[in-house]
Amino acid sequence: MVQIQSMQVTAKDMVRSRVWREGYESYRRGQPPVFGEHGHKTLAYEYGRLVAAYLCGKGHRLVHVQTTRPLYEPHAEVFAQALEEILSES
Numbered sequence: 573m574v575q576i577q578s579m580q581v582t583a584k585d586m587v588r589s590r591v592w593r594e595g596y597e598s599y600r601r602g603q604p605p606v607f608g609e610h611g612h613k614t615l616a617y618e619y620g621r622l623v624a625a626y627l628c629g630k631g632h633r634l635v636h637v638q639t640t641r642p643l644y645e646p647h648a649e650v651f652a653q654a655l656e657e658i659l660s661e662s
Contacts, residue, residue: 583652583659586616587623593639595620596651600634623654 586592591610595617598606610617624634627650637643643651 583655584648586619587648587651587655588643589613589616590639591616592620593637593643595622596624596634596637597639599624599628600636619655622658623651626654626658 591613594610597620598617599621605618605621607614607618628634635647637647
């Protein structure tokens, strides 16, 4: 589990957030980062970009995710596992 602003948030909760999906998609599309526009959810946006970069570096094909619809459960599992790997390595 990751502790964010005194709240316990699971990796799966994080990757299901709309802001996380926006960060992931912005990286997937090759857009420059837009930090600071998401208020207290900026960390979720940064983690979305980080997971996309991590998966890309591991040779994974980055799948398109909808930012306005719930995340497909098998994708949520892969993304959450990648986030946990990143955080455990740091």
